[in-house]
Amino acid sequence: MTAPKYHLTSYGCQMNKLDSELVESKLRQRGYVPAPDEQSADVVLLNTCSVRQHAEDRVWSRLGKLRIRKRTQPHLVVGVLGCMAEEHQRFMVARMPHIDLVVGPSAFGDIDISVEAARQKNLELAHEHARTASRSPLHGAGLVAAGIGVSGDTIVRDVSVRPHKSQAFVSVMRGCNMPCTYCIVPTTRGDEVSRPIAQIVEEAERLCGDGVTEITLLGQTVNAYGRDLGPGITLSKLLRALHEVPALRRLAFITSHPNFLSEDLIAAVAELPKVARYLHLPVQSGSDRVLKAMRRGYTRDRYLRRVEQLLARAPDMELHSDFIVGYPGETAAEFEESASLLRQVRYSQSYVFQYSPRPGTLAAALVDDVPRAEKERRNQVMLAIQDEICDEKHRALIGTTQEVLVEGVSPKDSKRLTGRTVHHRIVHFERPTDGGLDLVSRYVPVRIEQAMTHSLIGTRLRETEAEHGPHDRDEHVVLEAKVSAP
Ligand code: SAH
Numbered sequence: 001m002t003a004p005k006y007h008l009t010s011y012g013c014q015m016n017k018l019d020s021e022l023v024e025s026k027l028r029q030r031g032y033v034p035a036p037d038e039q040s041a042d043v044v045l046l047n048t049c050s051v052r053q054h055a056e057d058r059v060w061s062r063l064g065k066l067r068i069r070k071r072t073q074p075h076l077v078v079g080v081l082g083c084m085a086e087e088h089q090r091f092m093v094a095r096m097p098h099i100d101l102v103v104g105p106s107a108f109g110d111i112d113i114s115v116e117a118a119r120q121k122n123l124e125l126a127h128e129h130a131r132t133a134s135r136s137p138l139h140g141a142g143l144v145a146a147g148i149g150v151s152g153d154t155i156v157r158d159v160s161v162r163p164h165k166s167q168a169f170v171s172v173m174r175g176c177n178m179p180c181t182y183c184i185v186p187t188t189r190g191d192e193v194s195r196p197i198a199q200i201v202e203e204a205e206r207l208c209g210d211g212v213t214e215i216t217l218l219g220q221t222v223n224a225y226g227r228d229l230g231p232g233i234t235l236s237k238l239l240r241a242l243h244e245v246p247a248l249r250r251l252a253f254i255t256s257h258p259n260f261l262s263e264d265l266i267a268a269v270a271e272l273p274k275v276a277r278y279l280h281l282p283v284q285s286g287s288d289r290v291l292k293a294m295r296r297g298y299t300r301d302r303y304l305r306r307v308e309q310l311l312a313r314a315p316d317m318e319l320h321s322d323f324i325v326g327y328p329g330e331t332a333a334e335f336e337e338s339a340s341l342l343r344q345v346r347y348s349q350s351y352v353f354q355y356s357p358r359p360g361t362l363a364a365a366l367v368d369d370v371p372r373a374e375k376e377r378r379n380q381v382m383l384a385i386q387d388e389i390c391d392e393k394h395r396a397l398i399g400t401t402q403e404v405l406v407e408g409v410s411p412k413d414s415k416r417l418t419g420r421t422v423h424h425r426i427v428h429f430e431r432p433t434d435g436g437l438d439l440v441s442r443y444v445p446v447r448i449e450q451a452m453t454h455s456l457i458g459t460r461l462r463e464t465e466a467e468h469g470p471h472d473r474d475e476h477v478v479l480e481a482k483v484s485a486p
């Protein structure tokens with residue numbers, strides 16, 4: 001018998017992408033193989049996101065298309081995983097009876113068993129359907145595993161299942177205990193649960209033993225790490241422990257909450273040379289009234305003071321943010337305070353989201369009174385400011401040499417390779433005549449020659465890998481001088 005083939009699509013945040021890797025490793029252990037495309041798959045899984053209505057709409061529409069396919073391929077298993085599964089549970093099958101499987105993140109530990117059960121049940125249903133030549137609409141297996149189950153953290157990670165040879169995500173905590181009024185994540189992901197330091201270090205060691213050199217730690221409020229484990233267990237302690245893993249060269253962590261940017265963490269970031277030079281510290285709004293309404297737990301001033309403290313100790317850190325525009329009751333003047341904050345902090349990257357009411361959240365009870373066109377206008381204003389800042393920051397980098405971890409061929413231009421700097425900036429450079437695929441996963445120096453809004457373009461200098469340690473920024477100067485000497 002041929003092995004069943006799966007096709008898995010991830011929506012949403014990095015945590016979902018990592019969950020998808022864990023789900024894949026479970027399925028492979030059970031003998032499933034990846035399908036080359038969705039059309040040839042026996043099992044189609046969507047790992048979904050609920051954070052905004054738009055994210056859910058995309059999934060509903062894809063599910064609608066899969067219903068049509070099930071008419072001719074009744075054995076096909078259609079599975080909904082992730083945050084929508086956790087949020088809607090049985091309602092998903094009530095709305096779309098052709099769905100065979102609904103599995104929330106709290107039940108990923110048994111995902112292989114659930115998928116196999118749905119597949120078996122579907123084979124029976126398809127057989128029955130053919131036997132009776134029924135023309136009735138197809139009902140799926142309708143198995144629901146959400147709300148409670150065996151959590152994904154019980155999965156012993158197969159480190160070989162990951163998209164990049166040199167880069168990996170590591171989950172350090174799940175869930176979120178924050179009271180942000182607009183957010184569905186605490187509902188879909190449950191309470192904060194941190195993993196013990198030893199377990200995380202062990203996983204990092206295995207990943208680094210398999211070629212990983214850059215790790216990004218994941219948590220919804222990653223800098224609140226450890227508060228459920230007891231006093232003294234903090235993100236800074238974890239960073240210091242991971243810093244000792246010899247093959248590791250870059251260590252990043254997302255997403256930080258402003259309330260937990262402690263002195264202790266600032267000290268670790270300042271002192272540890274392997275820690276990536278960017279911090280994702282979403283502010284959401286620049287208006288004190290809106291911040292209070294959102295229950296973010298800080299004021300504009302307090303946020304700015306924290307940022308100042310960080311930059312005083314670690315001046316080369318770049319800041320990234322998220323903003324929500326059009327929160328209920330946000331006036332044009334309050335919005336301008338977000339715009340002015342963006343200009344003041346000069347983030348090197350911002351995600352701007354139009355407020356989307358999520359059923360069951362506190363904010364959903366408020367009138368969503370900022371008109372759609374006005375939300376769109378505010379969104380565009382923010383993006384224009386951010387682009388201007390990016391342009392300026394990028395232009396200032398022309399002539400410098402950046403250490404780039406090469407990720408692969410540029411998706412938009414096959415003549416170029418692409419990678420990221422320690423500040424998380426995208427850099428493209430020309431492929432060598434031999435194709436340069438041996439450069440993938442290596443750290444190479446690139447001299448920046450052209451600035452685009454969202455990326456940089458440069459020329460590769462010679463290799464540093466053998467003789468240089470992790471990003472010592474002074475080295476670039478020396479290297480530059482060496483290379484440019486006649
Ligand atoms: N845990 C992270 C990210 C949460 S979701 C954090 O707290 O920063 C990612 C982003 O989506 C949030 O930062 C917020 O900007 C945005 N977001 C969350 N809920 C939203 C909603 N209901 N409408 C619009 N944007 C939302």
Ligand code: SF4
Nearest residue numbers: 176178180183185220
């Ligand atoms: Fe949502 Fe707030 Fe938790 Fe972030 S900190 S996941 S925005 S509740």
Ligand code: F3S
Nearest residue numbers: 012013049050051083
């Ligand atoms: Fe979306 Fe769930 Fe992540 S709601 S943002 S996939 S935690």
